[in-house]
Amino acid sequence: MFNKLSIRFKLVVLLGASAAIALLISSALTLYSTYVTEKAEALRGLKQLGEVSSENLRAALAFRDAGSAQRILSPLHANPQIVAAFIEDEEGQAFSCYFAPGLSEEKCEQTRQAARATLGAVQKRNNGVELATFRHLYVMQPIMFEGTPIGTLSIVSDTSAIRVKLTRYIKSQLMISVGTMVILILISIPLEELFTRPIFALLTAMREVSRTKNYAVNVQLTRQDEFMDLCQGFNTMLAEIRERDEKLSTLATTDALTGLANRRHALEKMEEMLARARRKHEPLGVIMLDVDFFKHINDTLGHPVGDTVLREIARALSGSAREYDLVARIGGEEFLILCDNADQETTRAVAERIRARFEDSVIDYGDAQQVRVTVSLGVCSEVPYELTVEQLLKAADAALYQAKESGRNRVEMGRVL
Amino acid sequence: MRRLFFALLLVLISTPHLHASDMERRLEAVFLGRFANYIELPDRSRSRFVITLIDDNPFGGMLDQIYKDKTIHGKPIEIRTTTRVREIGKTDILFITLSTTAARQEAIDYAQRNGIVTISEARGFAERGGIIQLNFVGQKTQIKINYAAAQKSGIRIGAPLLSIATVLRGGES
Numbered sequence: 001m002f003n004k005l006s007i008r009f010k011l012v013v014l015l016g017a018s019a020a021i022a023l024l025i026s027s028a029l030t031l032y033s034t035y036v037t038e039k040a041e042a043l044r045g046l047k048q049l050g051e052v053s054s055e056n057l058r059a060a061l062a063f064r065d066a067g068s069a070q071r072i073l074s075p076l077h078a079n080p081q082i083v084a085a086f087i088e089d090e091e092g093q094a095f096s097c098y099f100a101p102g103l104s105e106e107k108c109e110q111t112r113q114a115a116r117a118t119l120g121a122v123q124k125r126n127n128g129v130e131l132a133t134f135r136h137l138y139v140m141q142p143i144m145f146e147g148t149p150i151g152t153l154s155i156v157s158d159t160s161a162i163r164v165k166l167t168r169y170i171k172s173q174l175m176i177s178v179g180t181m182v183i184l185i186l187i188s189i190p191l192e193e194l195f196t197r198p199i200f201a202l203l204t205a206m207r208e209v210s211r212t213k214n215y216a217v218n219v220q221l222t223r224q225d226e227f228m229d230l231c232q233g234f235n236t237m238l239a240e241i242r243e244r245d246e247k248l249s250t251l252a253t254t255d256a257l258t259g260l261a262n263r264r265h266a267l268e269k270m271e272e273m274l275a276r277a278r279r280k281h282e283p284l285g286v287i288m289l290d291v292d293f294f295k296h297i298n299d300t301l302g303h304p305v306g307d308t309v310l311r312e313i314a315r316a317l318s319g320s321a322r323e324y325d326l327v328a329r330i331g332g333e334e335f336l337i338l339c340d341n342a343d344q345e346t347t348r349a350v351a352e353r354i355r356a357r358f359e360d361s362v363i364d365y366g367d368a369q370q371v372r373v374t375v376s377l378g379v380c381s382e383v384p385y386e387l388t389v390e391q392l393l394k395a396a397d398a399a400l401y402q403a404k405e406s407g408r409n410r411v412e413m414g415r416v417l
Numbered sequence: 418m419r420r421l422f423f424a425l426l427l428v429l430i431s432t433p434h435l436h437a438s439d440m441e442r443r444l445e446a447v448f449l450g451r452f453a454n455y456i457e458l459p460d461r462s463r464s465r466f467v468i469t470l471i472d473d474n475p476f477g478g479m480l481d482q483i484y485k486d487k488t489i490h491g492k493p494i495e496i497r498t499t500t501r502v503r504e505i506g507k508t509d510i511l512f513i514t515l516s517t518t519a520a521r522q523e524a525i526d527y528a529q530r531n532g533i534v535t536i537s538e539a540r541g542f543a544e545r546g547g548i549i550q551l552n553f554v555g556q557k558t559q560i561k562i563n564y565a566a567a568q569k570s571g572i573r574i575g576a577p578l579l580s581i582a583t584v585l586r587g588g589e590s
Contacts (some may be wrong), residue, residue, distance in 0.1 A: 062454075068581035
C-alpha cells in the first residue's frame with residue numbers, strides 16, 4: 001500500500017509520522033515525569049503534614065487523651081484528598097482516627113485495613129514510611145516522646161487530584177498534538193516540493209528522452225545539494241549516451257578505411273534521394289567507379305600501398321563531388337557517387353572530371369615513391385518515376401562493365417532498360 | 418450512730434478515688450514523668466529531679482521500676498515519700514494523696530511558696546490552687562491545669578500540655 005503511494009504523499013506521511021512519534025514520545029515522557037513529580041510533591045506535602053501533626057499529637061498520645069487527638073486530627077478535613085488518619089500507640093493498638101466526611105463505616109474499615117497491610121510490612125524497618133500506589137499515598141510518622149516512639153500516625157491520601165491533573169494534561173496534550181499535526185501537514189505540503197521538484201524535473205526529462213530518443217535534453221537546477229549532483233549525473237549520462245550513439249552511428253554508416261559512407265548507408269541514402277527525386281520529378285545521377293588494375297597494385301606493391309591508393313581516391317572523390325552529392329565505398333575498389341538533381345550531362349561531366357583528375361596525377365606512397373592510377377566509371381541518370389535503387393545501380397554497373405571492356409580509364413553512359 | 422454514719426460519708430466524699438485499675442495506675446505513674454517534660458520549673462541547681470509522694474504511695478514500687486535509669490531534663494530521678502508537709506523538703510513534683518482538703522491545702526500552699534508542681538487526683542484540686550488535677554473517667558484521661566497557680570509558683574507549662582487540658586486561667590487559686 002505504502003509502496004504504491006507517490007513520493008509526494010510518502011514525504012507528507014513520513015513527516016507526519018515522524019512528528020506524531022516525536023510528539024508521542026515527548027508527551028509520554030513529560031506525562032511520566034509530571035506523574036513522578038506530582039506524586040513526589042504530594043508525598044512530600046503529606047509527610048510534612050504528618051510531621052507537624054505527629055508533633056501536635058505528642059502530648060495527646062503521651063497522656064492518652066484520645067479526645068484531644070481527635071480534635072487535633074479533625075482539621076484534616078480541610079484537605080479533601082486525605083481519606084483517613086490513624087493513631088496507634090506503641091503496642092500497635094488503635095488510639096484515635098480520622099475519616100474523611102461522607103466515608104461509610106465499611107469503607108473506613110477497608111481503608112484502615114489496607115493502610116495497615118501496606119504500611120505494616122515496612123513499619124518496623126523505618127522510623128518514617130512513605131508509600132505510593134496508583135490510587136493512594138501512605139505516610140506513617142512515628143510520634144516521639146523524649147526520643148522514644150510512643151505511637152505512630154498514619155495518613156492515607158487519595159491520588160485523585162494527581163489523576164485529574166494528569167487527565168487534564170493528557171487532554172491538553174492531545175489538543176496541542178492535533179493542532180501541531182495539522183500545522184505540520186500544512187507546512188509539509190510546500191516543504192515536500194523542495195524534495196519532489198527536482199525529482200519530478202528529472203522524471204519529466206527521463207520520460208521526454210524515452211519518448212523522443214532525444215538525448216540532447218539537459219536538466220537545469222539551481223540547487224547546490226545532492227539533487228544537483230543527481231542532475232549533473234543525469235546530464236552526464238545523457239551526454240555519454242549521445243556520444244556513444246554518435247560513435248555507433250559513425251561505425252554503422254562509415255567505411256573504416258576511407259572514412260566515406262559504407263555500402264549499407266549509401267543504399268539507405270540512395271533510397272531517400274530516390275524518393276525525393278521521385279517527389280520533385282528531378283533526375284538522380286549514379287556514378288559507379290572502379291580502380292583499374294587494383295589487384296595488380298596490391299599484388300606488386302602490397303596491401304598497405306593498396307590501402308593508401310584507396311584512401312587517396314576517397315579524398316579525391318570527396319574533393320571532386322558536389323557538396324550535396326554522396327560519395328561511398330561499396331566494395332573492395334568500387335566507389336559510388338550519387339549526384340542529387342543531376343541529369344545525364346551533369347552526371348557525365350562529374351564523372352569525366354573525376355577520371356581526368358586521376359589520369360593527370362600520381363599517388364605518392366612510401367619514401368618519394370609514386371604510382372599512377374586510372375579509374376573506369378559507369379554513369380546513369382534518370383528521373384526515377386518508378387525506378388528502383390537496384391535498377392539504377394544495375395544500369396550504372398552495366399556502364400562500368402562496358403568502360404572496363406572498352407579499355408579502362410573511360411566514362412560510359414548507361415540506361416535503365 | 419447517725420453521727421458516725423455522716424462522719425463515714427464525709428470521709429468517703431472527701432477521700433480521693435483510690436480505686437483505679439492497675440493499668441490506670443501505671444499510666445498515672447508514667448504521666449508524672451511526662452508532665453515534667455512540658456513544665457519549666459524555676460531555676461534550681463540540683464543534681465537530681467525529685468518526685469515526692471505525700472501521704473500514701475498508691476504506686477507501690479512501680480515508680481522506682483519505671484524511672485530507674487531514666488532522666489528528666491537530663492537529671493536522674495529520685496522518688497521520695499513523706500507523710501507530713503514540713504518533711505517535703507526540696508522537690509520538683511509533689512504528688513498529693515492526702516485525704517483531707519485542709520491537709521491538701523497546706524501542701525498546695527507549701528508547694529506554691531517553693532515553686533513545686535503539684536499533682537493530685539482529688540476532686541476540686543485544681544480549683545483550690547493545685548496545678549495539675551489528673552482523673553481517669555472510663556477509658557479517658559482528664560487533665561485540669563490551674564494556669565494562674567502555675568504562674569504564681571513561677572512555673573511555665575508548655576502549650577502542648579495546655580492544648581489537651583482543661584485550663585483554669587484565674588480566680589481559683
